[in-house]
Amino acid sequence: MIREALKGGKGEVIKDPKVFIEPLTVFTDIPFREDILRDTAIAVRYFVKNNVKFSTLFLGLTGTGKTFVTKYMYNEIEEVSKEDPEYKDVRQVYVNCREVGGTPQAVLSVITERVTSGIVPRHGINLGEYMEKIKNSMRTWRALIYLDEVDTLVKRRGGDIVLYQLLRSDANISVIMISNDINVRDYMEPRVLSSLGPSVIFKPYDAEQLKFILSKYAEYGLHIGTYNDEILAYIAAISAKEHGDARKAVNLLFRAAQLALGTGFIRKEHVDRAIVEYEQERLLEAVKALPFHYKLALRSVIETEDVMTAHKIYTDMCMKLKQRPLSYRRFSDIISELDMFGIIKIKILNRGRAGGVKKYVEVEDKEKVMRALNETFEYEDDVSPDDLGES
Numbered sequence: 001m002i003r004e005a006l007k008g009g010k011g012e013v014i015k016d017p018k019v020f021i022e023p024l025t026v027f028t029d030i031p032f033r034e035d036i037l038r039d040t041a042i043a044v045r046y047f048v049k050n051n052v053k054f055s056t057l058f059l060g061l062t063g064t065g066k067t068f069v070t071k072y073m074y075n076e077i078e079e080v081s082k083e084d085p086e087y088k089d090v091r092q093v094y095v096n097c098r099e100v101g102g103t104p105q106a107v108l109s110v111i112t113e114r115v116t117s118g119i120v121p122r123h124g125i126n127l128g129e130y131m132e133k134i135k136n137s138m139r140t141w142r143a144l145i146y147l148d149e150v151d152t153l154v155k156r157r158g159g160d161i162v163l164y165q166l167l168r169s170d171a172n173i174s175v176i177m178i179s180n181d182i183n184v185r186d187y188m189e190p191r192v193l194s195s196l197g198p199s200v201i202f203k204p205y206d207a208e209q210l211k212f213i214l215s216k217y218a219e220y221g222l223h224i225g226t227y228n229d230e231i232l233a234y235i236a237a238i239s240a241k242e243h244g245d246a247r248k249a250v251n252l253l254f255r256a257a258q259l260a261l262g263t264g265f266i267r268k269e270h271v272d273r274a275i276v277e278y279e280q281e282r283l284l285e286a287v288k289a290l291p292f293h294y295k296l297a298l299r300s301v302i303e304t305e306d307v308m309t310a311h312k313i314y315t316d317m318c319m320k321l322k323q324r325p326l327s328y329r330r331f332s333d334i335i336s337e338l339d340m341f342g343i344i345k346i347k348i349l350n351r352g353r354a355g356g357v358k359k360y361v362e363v364e365d366k367e368k369v370m371r372a373l374n375e376t377f378e379y380e381d382d383v384s385p386d387d388l389g390e391s
């Protein structure tokens with residue numbers, strides 16, 4: 001059994017898992033994003049060869065290829081710099097604003113570090129000093145800065161000012177910003193907006209486009225004869241329903257292929273199982289990412305559908321955990337947010353006898369949410385599911 005798994009052979013479906021894990025190492029072009037790539041490449045060329053600075057904002061829902069295009073561009077520029085001497089003085093800096101912490105300080109310190117290739121203090125120096133260091137370094141270099149998930153920076157106090165300084169600086173800096181919050185511009189001050197270049201919209205892929213994208217992954221990553229057109233169309237249709245998310249489509253194909261291991265062919269039931277697993281994981285991620293009191297609120301509405309009673313249960317949990325409970329009003333706001341995240345459903349909003357508004361909550365799959373919650377509470381330092389009064 002183990003030897004078979006080690007050697008591979010009969011019933012294999014996946015030819016090369018790397019295609020799904022690191023697709024950029026395989027894709028030589030990016031279908032449906034050729035125009036965006038070409039326009040960006042021209043802007044980069046003018047920047048490098050004619051000193052025309054630019055800034056642009058890539059906007060689009062999740063899984064529409066923004067980061068994929070960005071990283072592809074980055075790699076292509078690195079390749080070109082090996083052949084074209086004019087690209088030799090270009091420094092590329094890719095920063096995912098959320099991953100580095102999202103604050104102006106965090107983002108600027110990382111940019112400074114990368115641009116100057118030196119160790120830069122993360123604290124204790126002000127934002128102006130970072131800008132000075134960047135500018136000094138730009139005497140010999142020009143920088144192309146990619147700010148992924150820039151919405152997390154812009155929503156922080158002073159975040160848009162960081163952009164303003166980068167865009168208006170007299171140093172040789174061009175900036176590509178990426179956001180899946182399509183309203184990110186609403187968080188920017190007018191002077192920042194006016195120095196921002198045009199936005200590039202990444203439209204959601206439709207079912208046909210997703211099917212084509214999937215066919216590329218299948219061609220590169222799966223054995224011939226292990227899938228057919230209908231299976232790809234089925235996955236594409238499901239992913240197109242949810243705002244044309246290519247990440248989901250590719251993930252479902254890869255999972256289904258793994259589930260089909262040994263059988264030699266991906267069937268609809270493999271895809272259906274892949275969907276259940278995928279949704280379960282997404283729920284777990286969403287629950288894990290919730291702030292502590294949101295988790296307690298969620299835990300309480302699993303016990304009761306009445307929000308008033310849930311608030312009492314929540315208050316008791318807080319007491320047990322020696323936490324100060326939030327007011328009913330704030331608690332009720334949290335319940336509405338949980339509904340917005342799609343984790344629970346607010347069922348009825350009706351007027352009670354006293355004329356007040358009564359909220360009821362439905363948790364669709366209590367067991368799943370509970371499991372997700374228990375898993376995440378294990379990660380909190382000093383809370384165990386038992387402390388929350390398991391019923």
Ligand SMILES: Nc1ncnc2c1ncn2[C@@H]1O[C@H](COP(=O)(O)OP(=O)(O)OP(=O)(O)O)[C@@H](O)[C@H]1O
Pocket residue numbers: 023027030031032033060061062063064065066067068069179180213246247248250
């Ligand atoms: N045109 C495409 N061709 C091939 N694969 C694609 C394409 N667009 C997206 N993908 C796949 O979908 C995955 C997700 O895309 P990407 O990371 O670019 O999403 P995004 O738009 O940046 O979303 P988010 O805002 O959630 O990060 C990529 O890793 C890649 O596997």
